[in-house]
Amino acid sequence: MKPIYLDHAATTPLDKRVLEKMLPYFTENYGNANSQHSFGQTAKVAVDNARKTIADIIGAKPSEIYFTSGGTESDNWALRGTAKRYKDKGKHLIISKIEHHAMLTTAKELEKEGFEFSYIGVDEYGSINLDELEKAIRPDTIFIGCMYANNEVGTIQPIEKIVEIAKKHNIVCFTDAVQAMGAIEINVSKLGVDMMSFSAHKFGGPKGVGALYIRNGLDLGKIITGGHQERTRRGGTTNVAGVVGFSEALRLSRESLDKDNEYIKGLRDRFIERVESEIPYVKLNGSRENRLSNNADFSFYFIEGESILMMLDLEGIAVSSGSACSSDSLDPSHVLLAMGIPAEYAHGSIRFTFGKDNTLEEVEYTVDKLKEIIHKLREMSPLFKLNSEVKNV
Amino acid sequence: MYNEKVIDAFKNPKNVGEIENYDGIGTVGNATCGDIMQITIKVENDVIVDAKFKTFGCAAAVATSSTATDMIIGMTIDEALQVTNRKVIEYLGGLPSQKIHCSVLAEEAIKKAIEDYKSKK
Numbered sequence: 001m002k003p004i005y006l007d008h009a010a011t012t013p014l015d016k017r018v019l020e021k022m023l024p025y026f027t028e029n030y031g032n033a034n035s036q037h038s039f040g041q042t043a044k045v046a047v048d049n050a051r052k053t054i055a056d057i058i059g060a061k062p063s064e065i066y067f068t069s070g071g072t073e074s075d076n077w078a079l080r081g082t083a084k085r086y087k088d089k090g091k092h093l094i095i096s097k098i099e100h101h102a103m104l105t106t107a108k109e110l111e112k113e114g115f116e117f118s119y120i121g122v123d124e125y126g127s128i129n130l131d132e133l134e135k136a137i138r139p140d141t142i143f144i145g146c147m148y149a150n151n152e153v154g155t156i157q158p159i160e161k162i163v164e165i166a167k168k169h170n171i172v173c174f175t176d177a178v179q180a181m182g183a184i185e186i187n188v189s190k191l192g193v194d195m196m197s198f199s200a201h202k203f204g205g206p207k208g209v210g211a212l213y214i215r216n217g218l219d220l221g222k223i224i225t226g227g228h229q230e231r232t233r234r235g236g237t238t239n240v241a242g243v244v245g246f247s248e249a250l251r252l253s254r255e256s257l258d259k260d261n262e263y264i265k266g267l268r269d270r271f272i273e274r275v276e277s278e279i280p281y282v283k284l285n286g287s288r289e290n291r292l293s294n295n296a297d298f299s300f301y302f303i304e305g306e307s308i309l310m311m312l313d314l315e316g317i318a319v320s321s322g323s324a325c326s327s328d329s330l331d332p333s334h335v336l337l338a339m340g341i342p343a344e345y346a347h348g349s350i351r352f353t354f355g356k357d358n359t360l361e362e363v364e365y366t367v368d369k370l371k372e373i374i375h376k377l378r379e380m381s382p383l384f385k386l387n388s389e390v391k392n393v
Numbered sequence: 394m395y396n397e398k399v400i401d402a403f404k405n406p407k408n409v410g411e412i413e414n415y416d417g418i419g420t421v422g423n424a425t426c427g428d429i430m431q432i433t434i435k436v437e438n439d440v441i442v443d444a445k446f447k448t449f450g451c452a453a454a455v456a457t458s459s460t461a462t463d464m465i466i467g468m469t470i471d472e473a474l475q476v477t478n479r480k481v482i483e484y485l486g487g488l489p490s491q492k493i494h495c496s497v498l499a500e501e502a503i504k505k506a507i508e509d510y511k512s513k514k
Binding site for chain 1: 400406424447
């Protein structure tokens with residue numbers, strides 16, 4: 001059986017139609033989009049078209065789309081750029097506890113530079129506490145940032161309400177839409193957000209390219225200085241093939257968004273249904289309704305996530321884990337801990353994220369294998385026996 | 394990330410379980426940190442005639458549990474006390490650096506099980 005890929009939140013395969021569109025920009029139309037000759041102008045047209053396609057799809061103006069190297073750079077730019085530009089106005093910034101590390105690590109760095117952060121908690125389903133957010137606002141608050149949908153548990157945040165709160169207090173508002181972009185119909189102008197980050201490889205595009213939407217009129221500090229690219233706001237030779245691939249991937253994903261979501265949700269729901277009915281002592285992390293259609297995140301009690309991940313991998317099934325052992329830190333997933341899930345269950349968490357190329361047969365096979373693996377690891381676990389509740393399993 | 398020997402020890406671990414009427418038991422680690430290892434031993438004339446483990450932890454923790462129990466079977470308790478995490482890692486042909494702490498658990502669990510045995514004697 002061919003390997004089964006259930007880690008689409010980590011990255012997606014490049015859509016072959018996207019590759020076709022990209023290829024000429026490597027070998028034939030290889031010009032630098034900043035060059036004045038015809039090679040350059042051909043590249044520039046491709047970049048302009050890509051920018052317009054993306055802008056149209058998300059309800060922005062082309063002049064509001066700034067290409068970057070991906071989600072991490074976009075997140076960094078939004079956060080650092082705001083801190084840099086508005087530090088005279090205030091040094092307080094607000095983000096959620098469940099942001100991507102691109103935000104959290106950057107916040108820690110900014111703290112060293114004298115900025116102060118409030119980290120807003122979430123409820124048991126991973127949804128941001130709006131009251132806590134509003135209460136955290138100070139006269140010197142210059143930034144409110146919350147992801148659109150969480151990468152681990154898939155919880156979709158009440159972004160409209162967050163924007164409303166930020167507007168009321170006249171604070172720059174940012175959302176990291178890296179996970180949401182390919183799965184939710186997003187309209188930035190309707191939403192009224194000031195900045196939004198994207199990454200192409202999460203919806204069938206290439207790695208190494210993304211964008212930051214910056215509302216026209218919003219001043220922002222630079223973090224990458226160089227030439228005149230991106231209206232002098234972000235230096236560096238434009239990744240022409242990359243942005244062509246980005247726009248085509250977004251166009252294709254929007255074209256079949258409803259159909260794909262329905263299909264993927266069907267697979268995901270079947271998976272959840274079987275896991276919950278056939279494997280004892282599991283917990284679906286996150287919200288049952290308010291979650292990305294591709295995401296199922298489970299804690300398997302009494303066992304550890306990396307072992308599950310490795311066993312599945314040996315069976316040709318690729319997933320990811322919130323266990324500490326999958327990373328270099330000793331702490332399990334910061335998202336699950338913020339949701340109040342005890343560390344030992346967070347260590348036993350596995351994220352399954354489905355894609356449009358997955359099949360029902362793959363889902364059934366995965367559950368069959370998962371059942372065996374969970375059983376085998378529990379047999380090996382001292383906790384399984386120690387826990388009195390499970391004696392009658 | 395892991396070499397073949399580690400993967401094999403993880404995939405087909407030896408000595409899984411708990412010895413009935415064991416002579417010594419050692420449990421180390423905690424669930425919050427994501428690693429618990431329990432080793433039980435059967436001792437005759439100060440020789441470890443059987444050892445079994447139960448482990449909550451990552452692939453490296455399982456592999457080192459399996460290897461460590463395998464190494465101490467047939468050893469005198471004094472010899473078993475000389476089994477260090479370094480020897481276990483050596484036997485496995487190396488572990489990723491962030492996994493070294495898992496192998497320490499195996500060494501500690503063995504020592505604790507032997508202490509338990511001695512205290513009961």
